[in-house]
Amino acid sequence: MTTNKNFLRFGLIKFYNFLPVKLGFEKIGYKFFLSDPATLNNMLLNNELDVATISSVTWINNQDLLKPILPFGLSCFGPVLSTFLVSNEPIEKLDKKVIRLSCTSNTINNIVVCILRKFYKIDPIFSKDSNDFCAQVIIGDDALNFIENKNNNFIYDVSELWRQYTNLPTVFSLLAARRDIKNDLLLDFIKTYSLALKFAEIEKNNLDWKYKKISSKEYYSNLSYILDTNDLKGLFELEKIIKSLDY
């Protein structure tokens, strides 16, 4: 993305989960770069963006470089319907089996590793490129597409698994900025982001929705773009588990 010293280079997740926010930014006319979470995570860390909706785990692991712009993010308490672990075997039988992680995720990949190691006390083999796997992590629009045609696999909603074991919400994403960004530019951007969220509330009711198994109303009513104290508890619990497992 090209640099303009008066505007921040902003990256936004391209999935349906952030579509209302995208429509809000379009209404305002603020330029943004759309991509999947893993690409935005790398671009923000590599100074190709100034601020972006990134995987919360990328912030957890890079707090020296990135600051969260609270209370903005993406969270859900219980099933979200767009993050799945899809398996040929029941989850408790995945010890020593290959699990293919998602190339577009960081948060959900790590939550799956944490849940299996800490709560199921099993040790699967995690890989991002294996074609011979017993289970796989699917997120975003791929996950929404998957349940449209779901087959007989064992399907686990990862956000619901996290709720079952912690009784806490999942924080998928945080709005985060590089620590070297000037505060005045950031304050202007925060005003713009707040306005985009106001528009998003309206846009969410009349956007193009192609899925039949879930209504847009159900999908967006599960998601929150504002993190509350319980969401932060969920985020800090995840940080604690990641650090304690030390993988």
Ligand SMILES: C=C(O[C@@H]1C=C(C(=O)O)C=C[C@H]1O)C(=O)O
């Ligand atoms: C809720 C979702 O969570 C996404 C999953 C992320 C991750 O695993 O890193 C990051 C942001 C979210 O877009 C989804 O995929 O729809």
